[in-house]
Amino acid sequence: MRYWLFKSEPSTWSWDQQVAKGEVGEEWDGVRNYQARNFMRDMAVGDRGFFYHSQKEKSVVGVVEVCAAAHPDSTTEDDRWDCVDIKAVAPLKRPVSLEMIKADPRLSEMVLVKSARLSVQPVTAEEWQIILELSGSQI
Secondary structure: OOEEEEEEOOOOOOHHHHHHOHHHOEEOOOOOOHHHHHHHHHOOOOOEEEEEEOOOOOEEEEEEEEEEEEEEOOOOOOOOOEEEEEEEEEEEEEEEEHHHHHHOHHHOOOHHHHOOOOOEEEEOHHHHHHHHHHHOOOO
16 A cells, blocks of 8 residues: 545635545546646555645644545546546544644655745655554554
8 A cells, every 4th residue: 555645725625525435435537747746646445644734724634545546637638638536535633734744754755845826735654654653643
């Protein structure tokens, strides 16, 4: 299993909306960055990801799972763009803010810290465990 981080502006797509999609999940569509698209092409069904609220909140708020491998993004006719489907697994007990992540030296190499604008990004197994630890969650 590999780990990822999916960033969303809560005013566009929130954790609550993701949860409401249930087991069916939802396309992680609209990504128009080649690196982020390539990361989605690398994902496998069953991979886990953090759901991150960007903008004002700037926090990891939940865990999602890839429930459909990369396929054409239904929001465009342009065949360069793919997406995956994700479903909510569980909320974190406590959100983990970007401030907390940046303050933890163990996370200093995290893509979120070094390339904050990338909307889909990899997370190492070690980073995954540290963020779960910071949240008080055991998922």
